[in-house]
Amino acid sequence: MNSIKKTNLNLSQKKILLRLDLNVPIENGKIIDSNRIDKIIPTLKYLIEKKSKILIISHIGRPGGKVNKKLSLKPVCEYLRKNFSKKIELIEKNLTKLNNNEISKYFEKNKILILENIRFYEEEESNEDKFAKHLASLGDVYVNDAFSCSHRMHSSVFNITKFIPSYSGIQFDLEVESLKKITENIQKPVTCIIGGSKISTKIDIIKNLISKFDKIIFVGGMANNILDFKKHEIGKSIKEINCGSIISEIFNLSNEHNCKIIYPVDVSVGKNLSDISTIKEINQVKKDEIILDIGPNTIKIIENTIEESKTILWNGPAGYFENKNFSTGSEKIAKKIAECNKLKKNFSVAGGGDTVAVINSLNLINNFNFVSTAGGAFLEFLEGKELPGIKALN
Numbered sequence: 001m002n003s004i005k006k007t008n009l010n011l012s013q014k015k016i017l018l019r020l021d022l023n024v025p026i027e028n029g030k031i032i033d034s035n036r037i038d039k040i041i042p043t044l045k046y047l048i049e050k051k052s053k054i055l056i057i058s059h060i061g062r063p064g065g066k067v068n069k070k071l072s073l074k075p076v077c078e079y080l081r082k083n084f085s086k087k088i089e090l091i092e093k094n095l096t097k098l099n100n101n102e103i104s105k106y107f108e109k110n111k112i113l114i115l116e117n118i119r120f121y122e123e124e125e126s127n128e129d130k131f132a133k134h135l136a137s138l139g140d141v142y143v144n145d146a147f148s149c150s151h152r153m154h155s156s157v158f159n160i161t162k163f164i165p166s167y168s169g170i171q172f173d174l175e176v177e178s179l180k181k182i183t184e185n186i187q188k189p190v191t192c193i194i195g196g197s198k199i200s201t202k203i204d205i206i207k208n209l210i211s212k213f214d215k216i217i218f219v220g221g222m223a224n225n226i227l228d229f230k231k232h233e234i235g236k237s238i239k240e241i242n243c244g245s246i247i248s249e250i251f252n253l254s255n256e257h258n259c260k261i262i263y264p265v266d267v268s269v270g271k272n273l274s275d276i277s278t279i280k281e282i283n284q285v286k287k288d289e290i291i292l293d294i295g296p297n298t299i300k301i302i303e304n305t306i307e308e309s310k311t312i313l314w315n316g317p318a319g320y321f322e323n324k325n326f327s328t329g330s331e332k333i334a335k336k337i338a339e340c341n342k343l344k345k346n347f348s349v350a351g352g353g354d355t356v357a358v359i360n361s362l363n364l365i366n367n368f369n370f371v372s373t374a375g376g377a378f379l380e381f382l383e384g385k386e387l388p389g390i391k392a393l394n
Contacts (some may be wrong), residue, residue: 001176001393004046004143004167011050015103017139017164018043019156021146021373022058022076031075035360036148036373043145043170044084044112053107055139056114057156058146065122077114088112095121096134103138124155132159145169147176148374150389161392168393176390178349178370179381182313187347189214191309193302193333195316196352197221198240199247204383206250210259215309217262217302219318219329224291226263232282235269235289262305266295268319268326277325293319294329302329303336306346312337314350315379317358330358338367351378 004011020040025032047054061071077090087110091098095115106113118124123131132155136142142164144150149157150172160166168176182190190213196202199222209216218226221238228234229247254261268277269289279295294302306312314337318329340346350359351372365371372378377387 001390002167003170003173004043004141005170005173007167009141009165009167011047011052011141014052014141015100015107015139016047016052016054017135017142017160018047018054018056018169019142019144019146019149019160020056020058021148022056022073023060023148024076026060026075029075031079033360034079035356035365037076037079039171039373040145040169041084043143046170047143048086048111054112055103056112057118057135058114059117059119059124059149061117061119063117063119065119065125067120068117071117071119073114073117080112080114084112086111088114090114090116092116095138096131098138100138118156125152127153127155127159129159129162131155133163136160136163139164142166143169144389144393145171147172147389148372148377150387151377151380151385153388157389158392166393174370175372175374176381178372179378181347182311182349183208183212183382183384186212187310189309190311190313191215191217191305192313193217193219193315193318194313195220195222195318195355197238199225199243199250200240202379203246203250205379207253208382208384209313210250210253211257213259213313215260215262215305216254217305219264219294219302219333220316222316223263223294226261227282227291230263233285233287234291235285235287237285237289237291262301264294264298265301266297267291268293268295268328270323270326273320273323275323275325277328291319292323293321293326299329299332302333306333306336306340309340310346312340312346312348313382314348314355315352315382317354321354321358327358331362334359334362334364338362338364341367341369351375 063071081088089110192213224234224237224239266281319326321327321330337348341348348368349370
């Protein structure tokens with residue numbers, strides 16, 4: 001995989017087709033979380049230093065191949081203009097009717113151009129060759145800095161690389177290098193803290209990690225499944241049905257690979273999602289209660305495990321953190337990882353939307369080695385799959 005930063009390519013006055021993931025949450029035309037935009041600023045600065053002309057390709061939402069003004073990249077363009085102090089223009093003209101000469105004219109007045117939402121075109125998601133070829137004709141060099149889209153076999157991620165010299169971007173490289181450190185170049189002991197509600201959706205990831213990790217800690221809805229499997233009462237808690245054979249396989253594999261499975265020894269319960277917290281041992285939960293967080297003894301076990309680990313992967317909060325009464329477990333995990341990281345005791349990677357939300361709420365994002373904004377791509381990489389975006393660059 002060729003990195004744009006590591007190549008000796010002369011980028012001066014070259015038109016760079018820069019694929020980014022600027023799929024940020026927008027309410028009433030205002031960006032409410034700019035994290036994905038802020039992360040690609042180093043790539044923009046690098047290309048500007050190289051005197052490149054930057055043509056951004058990105059998307060917002062899932063318009064299904066049709067124009068939807070509510071999913072316009074206009075707020076992103078305005079945000080970049082305001083925070084980047086550069087002349088930036090959003091090109092709203094149908095890109096299938098644009099040509100290289102027109103793009104050159106736009107660049108006479110602007111440092112950066114942004115094509116309107118690439119998913120307004122159905123050919124994007126169908127990975128159409130003709131569309132990808134036309135897209136490639138608008139630039140001289142293609143750079144993929146959208147790792148989070150790289151599990152998609154879309155025109156602007158996959159087929160475009162057939163028609164133009166193609167490279168990975170700075171953020172893309174950082175994401176891949178960080179994930180490789182926790183899956184290939186591991187510093188042991190290594191621990192995974194994994195949440196979410198469904199074990200079946202993450203079984204391939206878990207199986208892949210058991211053979212490499214020393215400890216896997218289950219929290220959230222996943223832990224409920226294990227407690228249920230172990231014949232503990234979980235009341236009205238969220239759980240997945242018919243997953244007994246999967247959990248049995250996890251424990252068998254963990255014994256085979258000497259990977260310790262950790263799950264809650266106490267929990268925080270409520271009668272509903274708006275309730276206050278009551279701490280219970282796992283054998284004290286009642287039929288009308290809901291497990292909504294881990295308890296203090298479990299938190300202590302997890303904190304000690306983090307303290308002993310050289311590498312930490314965290315994907316999924318410990319409970320229903322949206323209610324402050326049940327956010328303690330997630331917050332304590334975040335703070336302990338950040339504390340150890342600050343003291344250079346571990347290498348830490350976190351990923352998943354809810355996990356990132358917890359870290360952001362505590363302003364700890366800079367106290368992790370890497371926080372991934374990728375969802376599906378992050379998880380598929382951990383499964384050991386080759387992502388289409390990486391395959392295309394290779």
